[in-house]
Amino acid sequence: MKQRSVDREQEKEIQHEEKKSLKRRLLDYVVITAAAFLYSVAVSLLLDPNSLAPGGITGVAIILNRVFKVPTGTWILLINIPILAVGMWKFGWRFILSTMYCTALTSGFTNLLSKFGAVTEDPFLAAVAGGSLMAVSLGLIFRSGATSGGTDIIVKLLRLSFPHLKTGFWFLTLDAAVVTLSAFVFQDVDAALYAGVVVVINSILLDVVLYGRDSAKMMFIISDNYKQIAARMLEEMDIGVTYISGSGAYSGRDKEVIMCVMKKQRSHMAEEIIREEDPNAFMIVTSATEIYGEGYKNIFSPKL
Numbered sequence: 368m369k370q371r372s373v374d375r376e377q378e379k380e381i382q383h384e385e386k387k388s389l390k391r392r393l394l395d396y397v398v399i400t401a402a403a404f405l406y407s408v409a410v411s412l413l414l415d416p417n418s419l420a421p422g423g424i425t426g427v428a429i430i431l432n433r434v435f436k437v438p439t440g441t442w443i444l445l446i447n448i449p450i451l452a453v454g455m456w457k458f459g460w461r462f463i464l465s466t467m468y469c470t471a472l473t474s475g476f477t478n479l480l481s482k483f484g485a486v487t488e489d490p491f492l493a494a495v496a497g498g499s500l501m502a503v504s505l506g507l508i509f510r511s512g513a514t515s516g517g518t519d520i521i522v523k524l525l526r527l528s529f530p531h532l533k534t535g536f537w538f539l540t541l542d543a544a545v546v547t548l549s550a551f552v553f554q555d556v557d558a559a560l561y562a563g564v565v566v567v568i569n570s571i572l573l574d575v576v577l578y579g580r581d582s583a584k585m586m587f588i589i590s591d592n593y594k595q596i597a598a599r600m601l602e603e604m605d606i607g608v609t610y611i612s613g614s615g616a617y618s619g620r621d622k623e624v625i626m627c628v629m630k631k632q633r634s635h636m637a638e639e640i641i642r643e644e645d646p647n648a649f650m651i652v653t654s655a656t657e658i659y660g661e662g663y664k665n666i667f668s669p670k671l
């Protein structure tokens with residue numbers, strides 16, 4: 368009887384996890400749909416009508432639209448077909464299904480919205496607004512476990528080989544090549560420069576959306592009152608503190624060095640504690656761009 372009861376509990380747990388997983392996937396598709404629409408707004412209402420080719424497959428599609436007069440959304444779909452095939456082989460059906468869904472939506476929305484024309488004819492405003500919308504939409508798509516196809520899949524493949532290089536870097540590199548090409552095809556250096564503004568804005572904001580503003584402050588504190596400082600940091604700031612054993616090269620005295628990291632917004636609290644406990648403390652403050660562990664990123668989570 369006891370074994371049957373345990374089995375029933377396990378079945379309930381499995382069913383509960385499956386329901387959670389289904390709800391999570393449905394939510395992902397809702398987010399992907401909204402993000403694909405935002406991306407298409409950026410392309411159809413801001414970038415494409417102002418002849419701004421923002422790099423990637425979208426930029427190539429805009430260039431081809433001017434050459435062959437085929438709708439930009441249609442080019443986005445056609446170019447993505449062979450790339451999606453490679454993605455299916457490398458990342459599997461689950462990944463590629465959501466990406467195919469996103470690509471199809473982006474293509475359809477882009478063609479649909481292109482009928483409305485440009486929201487603004489100011490190329491700088493179009494570049495800033497379009498680049499910002501693209502970054503937000505791409506970040507949401509990536510966080511939902513999909514891509515918008517095209518360069519996104521190429522970037523994911525590159526990230527497998529070069530995980531230490533962030534997504535924004537790869538987009539910047541690949542997009543710059545397309546922007547340069549657009550200058551020759553459109554015979555318009557100004558349009559290419561504005562497209563470059565799109566690329567830069569997209570790259571910077573994409574990293575913010577994907578990784579958050581989680582850059583933190585790392586402090587090394589040398590003080591005779593290290594115990595009091597550490598105790599107050601633990602109690603008042605609730606952050607981790609580590610002692611590193613060292614010795615002064617000149618004095619030869621053994622010293623305990625405090626090492627700690629904290630969110631940038633809280634660094635002033637630590638500085639205040641140090642100032643109160645030991646105004647003569649020696650302190651080194653530096654930036655930490657990626658932190659793994661409790662309260663920060665999970666080292667075992669997949670790289671975006």
